[in-house]
Each structure stands twice: as structure tokens, then as C-alpha cells.
Amino acid sequence: MSVVLHQSDCLPPLLSEHKVIIVGLDNAGKTTILYQFLMNEVVHTSPTIGSNVEEIVVKNTHFLMWDIGGQESLRSLWNTYYSNTEFIILVVDSIDRERLSITKEELYRMLAHEDLRKAAVLIFANKQDMKGCMTAAEISxxxxxxxxxxxxxxxxxxxxLTGEGLCQGLEWMTSRTGVR
Structure with missing residues (x-):
């Protein structure tokens, strides 16, 4: 008995791919978080105009992460990135109390969008190292x-900046893949 192998039989299985958008107001730390995921180091950034996109692989789970600029003039364009999004990472600046109401408005606007009706949401309460920051419970x-x-x-x-808490967020996202 002979066995015929096709080239595809010898290739490793494809990683599952999940689209992620990283959103939040300007200066919340979105790009810094993205590059901590990617390189495990702090990269000096400037305000994002448009988006950065990177692939992050965690335990055979492939995340295509879109880091979208958060300046007021760019927020109206966020919805152009929503199609096929499975995860929203909302980055909150835990010391920016004055603009938390804007973050809340943007969050609920996103959650009401048809293209995001099945998306899971990870909120990063960033800048927990800063004196006087709001706790995750206060932000929640x-x-x-x-x-x-x-x-x-x-x-x-x-x-x-230190990466503290980021792995736990990625672990939560990884645990949500395949859950529908």
C-alpha cells in the first residue's frame, strides 16, 4: 500500500488569526503597549497618525494588532478599522481624570457599532506607576x-513602560479565542 503525501500534509497547521484594534485617547500609551508586546522593551514614540499594525503570537494564537491614533481629529476614523475585529483593547490613561468622560463616550460608541457586536473588550488601566492614578476598580x-x-x-x-500587567491582559484575550 502506498501513501501519497501532498505538500500541504507536511506543513504545520496555520495559526488562528484574530484581529485586534488598540484604541484610546492620545497619550494613553497604546503604541508603547503594542511595542512592549512585540519587543518586550520601551520604544520612544511620537503621536500616531493613522495606525501601526503588528503581528503578535501567543501560544500558537496569532493576533493582528492595529494601533490606531487617538487624537480627537482621528477618532471619527476609528470605525474604518472595525470590520472583522474580534478584540478591542481600550487603553486608559489612569491619571487623566479630566478626559475619562470622553473615553467613556468613545467606548459606548464603539460597542454600539454593528461591526463590533461580537468583539470582546480588554481595558488596560495604564500608568499605574504614577502617583495619584485611578485604580482599575475606580476606572471600571x-x-x-x-x-x-x-x-x-x-x-x-x-x-x-515596565510591561507590568500586559501579559495578564494577553492571557485573558488568548483564553477568549474560540469562545463564541
């Missing part, structure tokens, strides 16, 4: 995250 309460019933969500304290 202010954003009324407990009222979000139609999207799985998780809030994670983090510090983009």
Missing part, C-alpha cells in the same frame, strides 16, 4: 463596565 466604576452585558470584557491594571 466610572466607565460603568458592569452594565456591559453583550460583550465579554476584562479590565487590567498595567504599566506600559
Amino acid at each position: 466604576k466610572y466607565l460603568t463596565l458592569s452594565s456591559i452585558k453583550d460583550h465579554p470584557w476584562h479590565i487590567q491594571s498595567c504599566c506600559a
